Amino acid sequence: MPAPAYDDQNVFAKIMRGELPSHKVYEDDKTLAIMDIMPRGDGHLLVIPKAPSRNIFDISAEDLNAVMATVQKMAHAVVQAFGADGTTIQQFSEPAGGQVVFHTHVHVIPRFEGVPLRPHTGDMADNDSLARHAEKIRAVLG
Template sequence: MTECIFCKIIDGSIPSAKIYEDENVYAFINIMPVTKGHLLLVPKKHVENVYDFSEKEASQLFAVAPKIANALKDKFKPVGMNLLQNNGVAADQSVFHFHLHFIPRYDETDGFQLSWITKEAEYNTEDLQQIAAAIREEIGE
């Protein structure tokens, strides 16, 4: 994808603060970090979102995630970490090349907020079981 900013970072035509690279994935510091150490892990192959991954491609990327997370934990001693990944405009995806954010958390006032309003009043136990059954059916379980 010649217009994809992450593809350009991977091929070296846009500079980055590289963290990790192997034949399948590339990790680099986010140029607009929320906290110290905020980085992105991306597949080298252009994959728009999680829906486009093969199982093999996903496993190659997620196999590296603990290595990256533990390096952040050991080096910067955050008290927590958010892993965040958005798919589609409605989910706030802004770069349409799959990327997994690693956001080290240092305290509750470090600049990152993630919140939602739960819908527990809208779903009873039977509804939840029906939703689970529908998803299992789609998976083939």
Template structure:
């Protein structure tokens, strides 16, 4: 796993390098886990790869595995330390998906009954069978063609 790639204009790269402040709670050779500047609740953490990865589409499988392992470890630690009733794990890629720092990061947000987090899913699901069948066909084709 290459961990030396850095973007000098990226705040998360600065945190990884130690030139920006952060409340770091865990680190591995490939990842860093820290509290965001504006956490939703105590226990809300971010997991980032040490190397600059802009979004999910820029992520290689080895780095993805390191991030996934760090997310799992953070989830267990969060449960032990804060005893939430639930947990959201959120990764947003692209501005339209609310990504505000363009260095891949995964939020672990502890959830409690009646907390201030909004409901995340629309009340009505897509129901058009033609659209759903076409989506499944296109995804199967992309996966079998190795376009991922």
């Protein structure tokens, strides 16, 4: 059964076109890193490819490599910015895998020993907190 077609009206496509706001942390020619508006931990961000792809099943190898290079860079940055003990890296593909937004994206979440992830409640974080967290990460990136 073929996968559904990419929908260019998804929230990440709209962010990249400037139709929706975001707290950008990092950008290069192939990827964008933004704060997750429903963070499961302080400093939770998303890395997305600029090229359209629905998820791991249809992203090109070149774009996936670029995404993962940015994920690694962001993992180092969030650990340093927040004094974290490690990170959780997550990617969900298709509804059965937990995917909700159908543009490839990877979650990078700073983690601390003994501190569980917050539940995914669907509640948006305070905009000022997201702005402060984004600034902390950008400061580390230079």
